Amino acid sequence: MDVSVVIPTYNERDNIHPLVERIHQALAPLGISYEIWFVDDSSDDTVAVLRDLEARDPAVHVFHRDHERGLASAVVRGFEKAQGRYLVVMDADLQHPPELLPAIYERLESGIDVVIPSRFVEGGSDGGLGPLRKLISWTARVIGQLALHRLRKISDCTSGFFGLRREVIEGVELNPIGWKILIEVLVKGRYRSVHEIAYEFVARDFGESKMSLKEQWNYFRHLVRLVSQSPPDRRFFLFCLIGLSGVVVNEAVLSLLWYGFHLRDTVASVAASFVAMLNNYFWNDRVTWKSESSGRGWGWKLPVFVGISVVGIAITTLVMRGCEGFGVPVPAGQAIGILVSTAWSYWMNSRVTWRNIEREARGDAIVVTRESVRDSLMRAKTGA
Numbered sequence: 001m002d003v004s005v006v007i008p009t010y011n012e013r014d015n016i017h018p019l020v021e022r023i024h025q026a027l028a029p030l031g032i033s034y035e036i037w038f039v040d041d042s043s044d045d046t047v048a049v050l051r052d053l054e055a056r057d058p059a060v061h062v063f064h065r066d067h068e069r070g071l072a073s074a075v076v077r078g079f080e081k082a083q084g085r086y087l088v089v090m091d092a093d094l095q096h097p098p099e100l101l102p103a104i105y106e107r108l109e110s111g112i113d114v115v116i117p118s119r120f121v122e123g124g125s126d127g128g129l130g131p132l133r134k135l136i137s138w139t140a141r142v143i144g145q146l147a148l149h150r151l152r153k154i155s156d157c158t159s160g161f162f163g164l165r166r167e168v169i170e171g172v173e174l175n176p177i178g179w180k181i182l183i184e185v186l187v188k189g190r191y192r193s194v195h196e197i198a199y200e201f202v203a204r205d206f207g208e209s210k211m212s213l214k215e216q217w218n219y220f221r222h223l224v225r226l227v228s229q230s231p232p233d234r235r236f237f238l239f240c241l242i243g244l245s246g247v248v249v250n251e252a253v254l255s256l257l258w259y260g261f262h263l264r265d266t267v268a269s270v271a272a273s274f275v276a277m278l279n280n281y282f283w284n285d286r287v288t289w290k291s292e293s294s295g296r297g298w299g300w301k302l303p304v305f306v307g308i309s310v311v312g313i314a315i316t317t318l319v320m321r322g323c324e325g326f327g328v329p330v331p332a333g334q335a336i337g338i339l340v341s342t343a344w345s346y347w348m349n350s351r352v353t354w355r356n357i358e359r360e361a362r363g364d365a366i367v368v369t370r371e372s373v374r375d376s377l378m379r380a381k382t383g384a
């Protein structure tokens with residue numbers, strides 16, 4: 001089997017027939033073998049429509065779940081059923097054009113591991129969403145990309161439309177929460193190349209979106225779970241959390257010295273930062289880089305950390321003084337300084353103090369390529 005198209009459905013009765021017809025029109029001319037797996041959780045008569053089609057169309061298969069719901073888990077179920085070398089996931093509501101299937105197939109055939117039709121590559125659009133959904137969707141993507149480094153270079157990491165080689169997920173335990181199966185695949189999968197193709201996400205003709213506040217909450221839970229399962233992302237998150245604990249320590253000490261003991265602003269700032277530095281070192285050493293650093297102890301770790309932190313303190317103090325010049329209260333100026341020096345020290349600690357670990361992480365460099373609508377039209381014309 002060459003291609004398995006996996007389609008989650010929830011109350012999509014009127015979309016099934018036009019969808020299957022357009023998939024056949026797209027894939028039949030390629031002369032490849034393919035199957036369509038519907039994983040259905042519907043409460044209406046979608047399943048009857050699907051069963052009827054399954055009886056008449058040998059390419060169509062249906063798996064109905066009675067007591068389970070969830071887009072992402074439905075897709076995982078579909079992956080288990082699918083026989084294809086290549087797996088393609090798409091929505092049932094025709095917001096994902098089946099006409100893109102040949103291009104996805106060709107790019108996989110050319111050796112790419114993951115192919116993602118993207119709304120955000122030049123020539124693409126997310127016109128099928130209202131303004132509020134666009135904003136929510138943008139926010140979700142940005143939060144995801146901040147939290148998970150593997151999503152950073154992917155323009156449409158929350159897409160429900162993508163294709164991959166079976167090997168990408170073979171032997172990988174997928175346990176997504178909610179909707180976004182692609183982030184699960186991108187974070188846990190084994191792949192080296194990702195290719196994005198611009199496309200237009202159009203509005204629905206039939207039925208309605210099942211997106212809800214609950215799914216947005218599930219997305220957040222899913223991110224937290226993925227971060228906790230992904231060591232490099234967990235490290236950054238822990239570093240920030242420890243940095244936050246340092247902020248509390250820093251501001252508490254500063255306030256004590258400034259308001260309580262009436263020390264000079266510079267002295268109070270430096271002393272507060274030193275105490276915070278010790279707090280941060282203690283926790284980073286025991287938590288953030290714990291398992292990796294134990295065993296291959298590096299004698300320079302502490303002095304280097306201290307050196308980086310001292311420069312960080314200088315940065316904090318300079319920023320605080322600079323802000324004071326603009327009339328910003330001392331504790332607030334200090335807070336801004338802390339933000340700047342935290343960025344500095346994470347960058348330096350990951351590149352110098354704990355550089356061995358970072359080198360390992362860079363080993364999984366993934367190549368992302370893009371093609372705009374114009375590229376694919378050119379390709380079609382020249383037959384390339």
Ligand code: GDD
Nearest residue numbers: 008009010041069070071074091092158159160209210211
């Ligand atoms: N089996 C199953 N179970 N399928 C479901 C469920 C469920 O609980 N909930 C939704 N689906 C199916 C729908 O029937 C549809 O085929 C697809 O999942 C997407 O659902 P829509 O309700 O159409 O989602 P949307 O248009 O709001 O969201 C789209 O945009 C997102 C990007 O912002 C989808 O394309 C998402 O996949 C995509 O991530």
Ligand code: MN
Nearest residue numbers: 091093095209
């Ligand atoms: Mn939709």
